Structures are given as structure tokens and as C-alpha cells.
Amino acid sequence: MKRAWLGCLLLGSLLFAAPQDSDNNVNARYVVETVIVSGKGWTANLQSETTDKISTSLLHQLTAIIGQKLNPASLDTLAQNLKRELSASEVTHRIVRGETPEQVRVEFEVRPARATLGMNVNQFLYDSREGFNGSGEATVTLQQHVFALGLVSNGDWLPERFSGLVARYEDKHVGTDRLSFKFEAESFHAQWNRATVAAMSENPADVPALYRARQAFQPTATVVLAKPLTLTLGARIERFVEEGPAGQIETANAVITDLHFHQSTEGPGSQQDFDADCSLHMATRALNSNYVYSARTAGVRYQFRSGKHIVTDNAWGGFITGLAPLSDRFVLGNSEYLRGWNKYEIDPLGGNRALSNSVEYHYGPFQAFYDAGAIWDAGEPIVVRHSVGLGLRESVFSLAVAIPMRSGRVEPIFMMGILP
Amino acid sequence: MPEPSRGLQISRRGWLFASLVAPLFPARAADSLIVTFDDNNLHISSLGLHFLQGKSLSRLKDGSTVEYVATVGLFRDQFVTQLKRPAEYHFFVSYDIWGTGDVFAVSTPGPPARRATNLSLSGAETWCLERVVVATVGIARDQQFWLRLELRTVPPKLSSVLGETGIHVNVIEVLTPGQDERQTFTSGPLRLEDLIRTPRKGRAG
Numbered sequence: 001m002k003r004a005w006l007g008c009l010l011l012g013s014l015l016f017a018a019p020q021d022s023d024n025n026v027n028a029r030y031v032v033e034t035v036i037v038s039g040k041g042w043t044a045n046l047q048s049e050t051t052d053k054i055s056t057s058l059l060h061q062l063t064a065i066i067g068q069k070l071n072p073a074s075l076d077t078l079a080q081n082l083k084r085e086l087s088a089s090e091v092t093h094r095i096v097r098g099e100t101p102e103q104v105r106v107e108f109e110v111r112p113a114r115a116t117l118g119m120n121v122n123q124f125l126y127d128s129r130e131g132f133n134g135s136g137e138a139t140v141t142l143q144q145h146v147f148a149l150g151l152v153s154n155g156d157w158l159p160e161r162f163s164g165l166v167a168r169y170e171d172k173h174v175g176t177d178r179l180s181f182k183f184e185a186e187s188f189h190a191q192w193n194r195a196t197v198a199a200m201s202e203n204p205a206d207v208p209a210l211y212r213a214r215q216a217f218q219p220t221a222t223v224v225l226a227k228p229l230t231l232t233l234g235a236r237i238e239r240f241v242e243e244g245p246a247g248q249i250e251t252a253n254a255v256i257t258d259l260h261f262h263q264s265t266e267g268p269g270s271q272q273d274f275d276a277d278c279s280l281h282m283a284t285r286a287l288n289s290n291y292v293y294s295a296r297t298a299g300v301r302y303q304f305r306s307g308k309h310i311v312t313d314n315a316w317g318g319f320i321t322g323l324a325p326l327s328d329r330f331v332l333g334n335s336e337y338l339r340g341w342n343k344y345e346i347d348p349l350g351g352n353r354a355l356s357n358s359v360e361y362h363y364g365p366f367q368a369f370y371d372a373g374a375i376w377d378a379g380e381p382i383v384v385r386h387s388v389g390l391g392l393r394e395s396v397f398s399l400a401v402a403i404p405m406r407s408g409r410v411e412p413i414f415m416m417g418i419l420p
Numbered sequence: 421m422p423e424p425s426r427g428l429q430i431s432r433r434g435w436l437f438a439s440l441v442a443p444l445f446p447a448r449a450a451d452s453l454i455v456t457f458d459d460n461n462l463h464i465s466s467l468g469l470h471f472l473q474g475k476s477l478s479r480l481k482d483g484s485t486v487e488y489v490a491t492v493g494l495f496r497d498q499f500v501t502q503l504k505r506p507a508e509y510h511f512f513v514s515y516d517i518w519g520t521g522d523v524f525a526v527s528t529p530g531p532p533a534r535r536a537t538n539l540s541l542s543g544a545e546t547w548c549l550e551r552v553v554v555a556t557v558g559i560a561r562d563q564q565f566w567l568r569l570e571l572r573t574v575p576p577k578l579s580s581v582l583g584e585t586g587i588h589v590n591v592i593e594v595l596t597p598g599q600d601e602r603q604t605f606t607s608g609p610l611r612l613e614d615l616i617r618t619p620r621k622g623r624a625g
Contacts, residue, residue, distance in 0.1 A: 072484065396585070
């Protein structure tokens with residue numbers, strides 16, 4: 001409970017800490033006529049044109065100030081966001097007179113960086129049932145090349161709690177902006193919940209073996225087929241050191257394909273984002289894999305924003321044929337899918353069929369959600385479960401209480417932390 | 421016997437050494453101040469004192485707000501032993517993009533918050549310095565003291581660590597933070613009874 005109060009205080013301080021710069025800057029009375037962003041060899045006047053150099057969400061933030069009273073403090077935030085996204089050495093901003101009296105133009109100038117060194121905390125979550133989960137990494141960026149080394153301890157995403165090291169190399173521009181390359185390496189130690197071990201002993205023949213460690217290498221290339229459609233192709237070479245004194249090695253070597261579509265449309269005072277994704281992981285004997293399976297997943301996400309209102313629907317489903325390792329089986333009842341339910345109670349070994357839908361409504365920092373989903377193995381009856389929740393969210397900080405809807409008892413789950 | 425004028429000559433090597441060593445002494449640039457007294461408080465005259473300049477002035481003309489911090493210290497001796505705890509004053513300066521000519525706005529955070537607009541560059545400087553008031557309680561009229569005024573800018577804030585995908589810290593930025601601009605002005609030795617008397621303007625906090 002102490003942690004809950006600590007989280008409330010932290011989030012509260014973020015919610016109510018407002019910048020005061022607009023009170024101190026005489027130009028806050030003027031209206032922003034346009035925003036101009038320029039870099040090495042490119043310029044975009046965001047009132048009349050768009051640019052593919054900047055992500056849709058950041059473009060939305062930049063264009064949102066056009067037509068509004070100038071808030072100088074927000075310009076610092078936008079410059080920082082540009083700097084981070086474009087890995088720039090510096091982003092400066094200046095305000096100049098607009099073409100109409102009492103209106104100003106905001107100009108951002110992006111200076112590219114040769115190298116940056118960063119420390120990232122990508123996830124830090126406290127769940128009243130699973131305890132702490134976290135991942136962080138140190139990154140070195142040299143122009144379009146990114147090198148990263150990180151630590152992970154996660155008991156949320158998979159049937160196991162996995163802890164260990166991740167390393168990544170990424171080239172965001174392989175000859176052209178349309179092609180990027182990524183190589184990821186992972187080495188994890190696995191810990192198993194008692195419920196998983198018990199379920200394993202009840203069905204030893206139907207499910208893959210428990211392992212105490214796993215290592216994976218994953219080279220992938222992503223090509224922009226036709227904006228905003230991208231295709232990722234690659235391979236995942238994974239080895240498992242099984243539990244037991246012999247420590248037998250099993251392999252799961254798969255080809256990976258992933259098709260992703262993202263579109264953002266803006267109307268007067270509103271924005272709609274649509275994401276669709278489908279993927280296929282196929283492990284075969286031809287790739288010298290002990291596990292032979294194929295995993296297909298598909299998901300769509302729709303978001304509508306208008307002022308402080310945000311409505312999101314996230315639907316996702318997948319099925320596995322063949323025998324996949326436990327780390328590739330689906331899990332519901334975590335911080336993302338079917339929140340509030342206990343994954344070990346629903347399916348301690350994960351499932352090879354899953355469907356999930358989540359509807360979220362945000363008003364400013366307040367959020368409410370309704371999750372529904374089912375997880376099962378082929379041939380088993382499908383049981384649909386529901387949960388509801390309330391919480392606060394500011395930037396990446398989230399504080400939520402999720403309640404599984406079932407007859408009998410009420411066991412809310414409290415979640416707090418950094419959730420991208 | 422050496423010629424008297426010989427001792428005043430500085431060799432080329434001497435000039436070179438002096439030019440290399442000079443930047444190591446920040447006090448070298450300490451300009452003198454005109455300090456006045458109104459029977460209760462010390463005031464600093466803005467005559468000949470200009471601090472809206474350099475990179476900060478460029479930042480202002482680019483539309484940013486620049487925060488200045490004025491720190492006034494009184495010393496018993498030549499800037500070693502403090503006579504009174506230094507007092508700090510904060511000012512927010514901005515440049516009016518649509519102003520007629522070069523006009524500035526200045527405000528203090530308060531309480532009570534104060535604000536002035538349509539000021540010229542020297543008018544803005546004067547407005548700030550008029551708010552720098554040092555109470556003389558506990559200082560005898562014939563007591564010698566030294567006064568030091570330090571004006572520095574607050575460098576732009578470091579990047580926010582919050583992003584859409586987590587917390588990010590730019591290590592290079594943390595290790596090499598933005599430099600503040602500092603200007604130091606001094607005066608002394610002073611005695612209250614020797615200072616120019618001005619009509620009572622206000623009270624020091």
C-alpha cells in the first residue's frame with residue numbers, strides 16, 4: 001500500500017506541475033501562424049505541408065500549436081521531442097514575426113548529431129501480484145547506427161519470469177530510407193511459477209518442456225513497401241537449456257515475417273490513428289529446429305482523439321499449430337491483455353489460441369478500460385473472460401486498478417509504473 | 421644601475437603569458453558599481469551597468485524567456501568574510517517580437533509578482549536593478565564593507581526524460597550541461613556614511 005501512495009504522489013506531482021513560462025513571456029499573447037522545421041537539406045512548413053522525417057505523433061504535437069496562443073514552455077518540450085526522435089545534437093527554436101500582425105512563426109532548426117549516448121528505461125512496472133518488472137538499456141547512436149545493451153527482468157509477458165541481457169544493433173538507413181536492418185541477441189534465465197510446474201506435471205506429453213535458460217539471435221530487415229505499409233523479414237534462432245541435470249539443448253529456429261500498416265488522419269479538432277499488423281513465425285526441420293510449429297498473429301488498433309478525449313480499441317488474436325516452446329505461447333492476464341486476471345489461473349502454460357479486445361477511454365490523465373479475451377488450446381472449450389479498470393495516466397506513467405469480472409469474489413489488481 | 425623605465429617594460433613573452441593566464445581569473449572582469457543609500461537600504465545604480473547582452477540577448481531576440489538571478493553579497497573584507505547572507509533576486513526577461521523597436525518585458529516571480537512591458541534594453545536593466553535592495557540592519561554607519569553583485573542566467577532546462585516509449589536520459593547532455601552566463605560587479609570599501617543619499621525607495625525583504 002505504501003508503494004501505491006508513493007505512486008499516487010509521483011503521478012500527482014506530474015499532473016499538477018505546470019510550466020509557468022507562458023506567464024513570463026510577453027509573446028504568449030500572440031497566435032502561432034505556422035511551425036517550420038528545418039534540418040540538413042530539408043525544410044517543412046507544417047501549415048501547408050508534411051514531412052516523412054518526423055513521426056505522425058510528433059507531427060500532431062507540432063501542428064497542434066498552430067492557431068493557438070503561443071506557449072514558449074511547450075516549444076522547449078517540442079524541441080526536446082524532436083531532438084530525441086531525430087537523434088539530433090541540438091534543436092533550437094526561434095519565434096519570428098508572422099505575415100499577419102500579432103501572429104508569429106515558430107522555427108525549429110535541427111542539427112544532426114554524429115554520436116549520442118543514452119540510458120533508457122523502457123518498462124518499470126509494479127504489479128501487486130507479479131511484483132516488479134523492468135527493462136533498461138544503454139544506447140550509443142552513431143548517425144543511423146544504433147548499438148544497445150540492456151538488462152531485463154520480466155514476469156509479465158510470458159508464462160515464465162525471464163531475466164538477463166539483451167543486445168541490439170540497428171541500421172536505420174541501409175542505402176535508402178526505405179530499408180533498415182536490426183540484429184538482436186538475448187540471453188535469459190527462466191524462473192517458473194508453481195502453477196506452471198504443477199500444470200506441466202499433469203500434462204507432460206501435450207506441452208513443451210520447461211527450460212532454465214534460453215538464448216536467441218534475431219536478424220531482421222524492414223522494407224517500406226509503400227508508405228505506410230512495411231514488411232519485416234528475418235529469422236529467429238533460439239536455443240533452450242532444458243531443466244534437469246542433463247540440461248538437454250533444444251532449438252527453435254524460425255523464419256519471421258511481419259506486415260505492418262499505420263495510417264493517421266486528421267480532421268478539424270480530431271485525429272484518428274489506425275494500425276494493423278499480421279505476423280508469421282514458422283519453425284521447420286529445414287532450419288534444423290527441434291520445435292516444429294507456426295505461429296500466426298493479427299491485430300488492429302484504432303484510436304480517436306478529440307481534445308482531451310481519447311478512445312482506443314485494440315483487438316488481437318493468434319493461433320499456433322505444431323509444438324511451440326513455452327516462450328512463444330500466448331499469454332492473457334498481464335499488464336496489457338485481459339488486465340486484472342491472473343495468467344497462472346487462466347492458463348499457467350499459456351495457450352496456442354488467443355483472442356483479445358480492449359476498449360480504453362481517456363479524459364486527460366483519467367482512464368477507464370474494458371478488456372475481454374479468451375485463451376485456450378486447440379480442442380478445448382473457449383471461455384471468454386472480462387475485466388474492467390480505472391486509473392490515471394500521464395505521459396508514460398500509469399497507475400491503474402483492474403478488476404476481473406467473475407462471480408464470487410472480487411480480487412482487484414493494482415498496477416503502477418512506466419508503461420510505454 | 422638599471423634604468424627606471426626598464427622596470428615598466430613588458431616583454432613579448434610577458435604579454436603572451438599574461439594573455440594565457442588572464443582567462444583563468446574570473447574576477448578580472450569585475451566592474452565597479454555605484455551604490456546608493458536611502459537610510460534603510462542599499463540600492464545599486466544601473467548607470468554604466470549592462471547585463472542584457474551576449475548569448476542571452478540572442479536567446480531573448482529568438483523569443484525565449486531568459487531567467488536572470490541577481491545575488492548581492494556584503495563582505496567585511498575584500499570578498500572573503502561575509503557580513504550578511506547573500507540575497508537572491510529572480511527576473512524573467514522576454515523580448516517583444518511585435519514590439520515597436522527593441523522592447524522588452526520583465527517580471528519577478530513574487531510574491532507579489534511584478535511585471536513591466538514596453539521597456540527599452542536599458543529600461544529593462546534599470547527595472548531589474550531597482551528591485552535589488554539590501555537592508556542595512558546591523559551595519560554601523562562608519563563600518564567598512566565591500567559589496568558584490570553577481571548576475572547570472574539560468575541555462576535552458578535539460579531535455580525532459582519522459583518519452584513515448586519510456587524514460588530516456590541523454591548522457592552527453594547530462595555530462596555537458598548548458599553554461600550559464602555570469603557577470604560580477606563589485607564595489608568597496610564602502611561606508612554607509614559616505615554613500616550617496618537617495619530618497620527612500622522601498623524595503624528589503
